[in-house]
Amino acid sequence: MVLRSVADARWLNMHLPDGFLDARTTLLAAGAAAVGIGIALRQVRTALEPRQMPMLGLAAAFVFAAQMMNFPVAGGTSGHLIGGVLTAVLLGPSAAVLVLTCVLLVQCLLFADGGLLALGANVFNMGIVSTCGGYMVFRLVKRMVRMDSTRSTVLASAFAAWVGTVLAAISCAGQLALSHTVPWSVAFPAMTYVHMLIGVGEGLATGLIVLGVLRARPLLVAGAAEKAPISLSGLFGYGLLIICGFAVFVVPFACRWPDGLESVARALGFDEHAAAAAVEAPFADYRLPFVGSATLATALAGLIGTVVAFVAAYALARVLVPALSASKKDAPTRN
């Protein structure tokens, strides 16, 4: 979800323009994005039949068109779907990575929405972290939950969309902090809190849309099929990539090993860290009433938020998908 005012201007979203990330972060993020796209291309080449090739193009147009729709929020504000997890649930994660990458590329080129140099970071955040990370959460939840197929798919996709949004926001915050554009102690809470809220809209919209497709043509929800449309090595690849990305963009700030990192950084020639330490110092002692630091406070809020989001997704699924009577349980909607 992306909040826009009535004037259709953006307020806070994750399409980073150029000029915000420094050279090192840009290159690291571009490298990560390239690896992710490489995995996706390989998966698609082996797993996708020629019959499904045109669907990639149509799906990209679909995601773009869906992103243009105004979801009314409060007052005159409206939100917009990002659709990473939605696409992954509908097409499988690898196709979704390619589709989202194409959408981001076109948005960058034709609408200056997101920078061209920052494309790597945007693809990594919205096309890989949100999409594949969210998808893995989707499969996990779907497997864990004891519900009928339709309900579990709706619940899992709604929750996964929320998680994907928040994860992408954290990754983005990390990139901004690593570039010394915005200090971590500001970026992390700002991006995370806002996107925990925005993610509710994304989750709600995703759940509703997935339900709509399930009701019309259940077999079209490829990502929810019993046999996941991705190989184990593919899932492993994405997982590893996301972990590495977080290790570079997020962990150094969250885990507060400044001294160790300092020496490594100095050894590798990243002198900016020295300046960074001086700049970040004023906020290092920021205290919240009950919790030790801004980072810890946000992490705790995130944990609570996750539980709340899961409960909300559960409630949503229960409300939207009426319980099937015993006789109807064998209906063809079961995958």
Added chain:
Amino acid sequence: MHPPATEPARTAPLFHVEARIKLLGALALLVGIALLPRRLTLLYLFPSGVVLALWLWARMPFGYALRRLFVVEWFVLGIGLLTLLHPGSLPLFFSIVAKSNLCMLTVLLLTWTTPFQDLLQALRRFRFPPVMLGTLALMYRYLPLLVEESRRMHRARASRTFSRRRGLAWHNLAAIIAQLFVRSAERAERIYLAMCARGWK
């Protein structure tokens, strides 16, 4: 929000320069801008001059460019304000605003002087993955169609919606998007058949 309504004239300057050159040139300019120091110095005049010169040479309308910039400006300012949230970073703020606007103008110039098809051709020559090129081509071709379809569905729903409740709006939007997906999938199937009918493998 669809492929630029303001179409550059086929005789516009810079139009005939090879797309690959323009793409590489744009990237070079972007890198140059990104590497500028983190506060406004005289160095900023160089890329600004280049951008301005190109702008005038390509005869890109001011209104068009400013309108595009305006839409994204909010985000730039939004994150920029976060930067301001700690002392002494006003020069950083200005440099970020300057850099992102210069970069956006560069990309706008690129797309103003280069039709989308030519950009795809340039990417193809740079060995961009063919799967993605095909996806981009189909996406560009079918986006206006899908937008039109979704507008028609909106109108049909709106004709039968008599309350302004937000919940109903979300329900309608989700239904439209779901229907749009199903239709797109069915159309993709027919497109595949039509391509095969003309010999595609």
Added chain:
Amino acid sequence: MTAAVELRQLSYRYPPRGVLALDKISFSVGPDECLGLLGPNGAGKSTLLLHLNGLLPEHLPEEPAVWIDGQPLNRQNLDVLRQRVGLLFQDPDDQLISATVFEDVAFGPRQLGIDGAILRSLVQFSLSQVGLEGFEAREPHRLSHGEKRRVCLAGVLACKPSVLVLDEPTSDLDPRGRREFKVLLQSLPGAKIIATHDLELVVDLCSRVVILDEGKLVADGPTLSLLSDEKLMLAHGLEKPHSLLHHHPHGPME
């Protein structure tokens, strides 16, 4: 004289549930004949058309039911025979996939290995055949519905087929578009099979008509006698066209 298209007991079941969509259909079309394919919605017309260039069934049988120019449509000569059958789909937007008119008309010939100056002149010729000279650089989504249809036809003609198969070619066209398209079709040589609801078109263009209902061939005969048989038409979800209002199955009334 070998038939341009011949169907021998063509049957087809939809894959998962095995519903019989086509039930032992047999008819043939001569090299210069124009055949009208009529029937109510759901009769199986579009499914039948997809068999004519081998798009259905998904796996071609060793003993095919479709014969093109006297040759069986099997896996071995699928590519060659597919080129001979030009299929025009019902929705032009399904066929117009390229960014410009030129690219789209060139799509088929390119698959056949034609390129360069020959390709350009072929595209130009095909566009002039359908009355769209100079449309090479136009973008599909800016064309009118009739223009899109004609571009699709040009794309099909560029492959030089010997049989033209058209699925509802005049649906969604305004009366002028309909008339222009009819004149265009009349100018094209070779065998034609037209699946349509446009009965007036059939009266004007087709010498013979075949009626399909629920997958079965229920009638095969001269256009005028079949179409003026009101009982037959009404029995299969059709009607007697207005132009034949005073036409009796066995000859004009006056």
